[in-house]
Amino acid sequence: MGMVYTLFFCISSLFTVGEKTISEKLPRYYEIQIHYAEPGRLKYLQNRYRRFAVPLYRKHNVQVEGFWSPVDPNDERIVCILSYYNQAAWLRATKDFLRDPKWKKGIEESESVGRLEAKTERHFLSPTDFSKERFANSGVKGRVFELRTYNATPGKLPNLLARFRNHTCKLFEKYGMTNLWYWTVVDAYPAQETLIYILSHPSQEAGLKAFTDFRNDPEWIKVRKESEDKAGGSLTVKVESLYLKALDFSPMK
Structure with a gap:
């Protein structure tokens, strides 16, 4: 968990300056996360997010937009889109999520088979003026x-x-x-x-x-x-x- 906290505080420091400007301009504040599973452990990593992360995101006021994995079965990644009201809301929610005892327990329990995640990439995103704000979550079956x-x-x-x-x-x-x-x-x-x-x-x-x-x-x-x-x-x-x-x-x- 030390690495996770270090990552959080490093990222949060990037956004401390100019926070007011960002939050005032964005109707929503998006985050894309790409999680790289350790070889052969994608299904365990998916289960960690299914059982532990998603319920806790909702508990801490994080809007879960979607979770995907590549169509290519050899590509062991998870792509996640989350959103927040603004950048300050992201800071609060991330802090509360990482400190939640249930998340710490979930990591410990899910890693009974060994380390699940090799690395995580993330970017923070602003919707363009032509991005759709609302659309049906369910489309063509199998799309x-x-x-x-x-x-x-x-x-x-x-x-x-x-x-x-x-x-x-x-x-x-x-x-x-x-x-x-x-x-x-x-x-x-x-x-x-x-x-x-x-x-x-x-x-x-x-x-x-x-x-x-x-x-x-x-x-x-x-x-x-x-x-x-x-x-x-x-x-x-x-x-x-x-x-x-x-x-x-x-x-x-």
């Missing part, structure tokens, strides 16, 4: 989710957001993709130039086909060229995609 991360070319994040706002999201819908959350990363000052978003598809195959059709769409080809000509080059330096399936205890399915 998959796609987590996409775009590292913007330095100075070009506003251009990238404008392209999504005015064109890309509508074209996604044209090809049967469901737009869910869209965020920018607020881990640093100034905020990292990163866009993270989640789509859903009826299946991974449907998602891959939809993106192929999207990339070949004449309107997209035109919009992409015009936006890059205006910005003086590509709006992104790196794009990552991860297909996910909702876990049984995830509110979003």
Whole structure:
């Protein structure tokens, strides 16, 4: 637990300065956590979150948005999205959660088979003005989710957001993709130039086909060229995609 507390206090120190500014601007404060299981122990780590973490998150006023694992069975990770009213609420909730005796007991009990988690990555997120605020948690049976991360070319994040706002999201819908959350990363000052978003598809195959059709769409080809000509080059330096399936205890399915 010492490492967990150290991580919490290191992260909290990053957000102490300028707390008022952040909390006033964000209607909700999101956190994405990516938990890497020790080899062969993903099911035990999932069970820890199912039995212990999710009930305690709710106890401490943390909104659980969703839990997923990659579609690839060899990828032993858990992706978790949590949200809070603001950054100050995150500080209070995280402090109370980590100090809760039931969480400490849950870690001890779940690690009877050995260490479960190799490492955790997390980012703090601000919803964009075109991110959906409300949507049905249940969709097509067996649907998959796609987590996409775009590292913007330095100075070009506003251009990238404008392209999504005015064109890309509508074209996604044209090809049967469901737009869910869209965020920018607020881990640093100034905020990292990163866009993270989640789509859903009826299946991974449907998602891959939809993106192929999207990339070949004449309107997209035109919009992409015009936006890059205006910005003086590509709006992104790196794009990552991860297909996910909702876990049984995830509110979003």
